[in-house]
Amino acid sequence: MRGSTTTTLNLINMEGTSIMKLTIIGGTGLIGSKVVTRLREHGHEAVPASPDTGVNTLTGQGLADALQGASVVVDVSNSPSFEETAVMEFFTTSTRNLLEYATAASVKHYVALSVVGTERIPDSPYLRAKNAQESLIKGGGMPFSIVHATQFFEFVKRIADEASDGTTVRLPPVLIQPMAADDVANAVARIAAGAPLNGMVEVAGPQQFRFDALIRRGLGARNDPREVVVDPHARYFGAELEERSLIPADGARLGEIRFEEWLGQPVLHSGSH
């Protein structure tokens, strides 16, 4: 009797949906670890896979084991290097390997996290690599969902570092609609637990800012003394931006967490981003 009760509980979660195994590539990272937590909270078997857990998508090491029995693979990994050749190599080789191993494991849904505006900012080597990743997924023959997210609040310091020239941070005054990693993870987990979209969905934060004002506010909250100055031609990871390059289309799914609320969180001072 006890055995049959346990089996039933293992097959259906509290929302009445089937319990699945989902392999989270990059499941030890900022978004990945939150996706693992969300999925487990909903009763799913979410397995993090990354070099930390013995899985390397560049070499294929550990992938067959990690994907065995999985219904869904969620790729929220990131390239350790944003250098042009390295980042292209990371996203194309990883994606080819993942598609090959996921197909062999009869995975039913391939979910990947990418960036709002990827297709319209070709001057950025990072976004060119993300675009190549997306093209491989679309042509990979497996049902898929691509989630385009805007910049994470947690990414503010990295953006400032990239745009810094000594103690001056140069940024174009374009629009940006950033979001909390928690909201990104919620969206990715919800989509991963659902049916494949065979398309792309955009997620974004609840507010728009001017890019320079956002970074100035974020640095100020960290007591970072760098000065943020407006420069319409300043490049963002290699690309000049237009007014709405970073903004999603109408109909994007919006997160709930506002920047001011997030700034009040203690994670701001301890996070690696």
Ligand SMILES: NC(=O)c1ccc[n+]([C@@H]2O[C@H](COP(=O)([O-])OP(=O)(O)OC[C@H]3O[C@@H](n4cnc5c(N)ncnc54)[C@H](OP(=O)(O)O)[C@@H]3O)[C@@H](O)[C@H]2O)c1
């Ligand atoms: N930052 C933004 O504002 C933004 C906006 C939209 C979309 N995105 C996308 O969000 C995704 C996740 O970003 P994140 O900030 O969560 O990344 P992150 O914290 O840097 O985590 C990266 C993850 O990738 C794993 N990884 C690295 N090399 C790997 C390899 N060879 N094989 C398997 N896994 C590997 C890492 O594993 P270890 O911990 O074991 O090294 C880690 O788990 C990225 O694809 C990015 O394009 C980012």
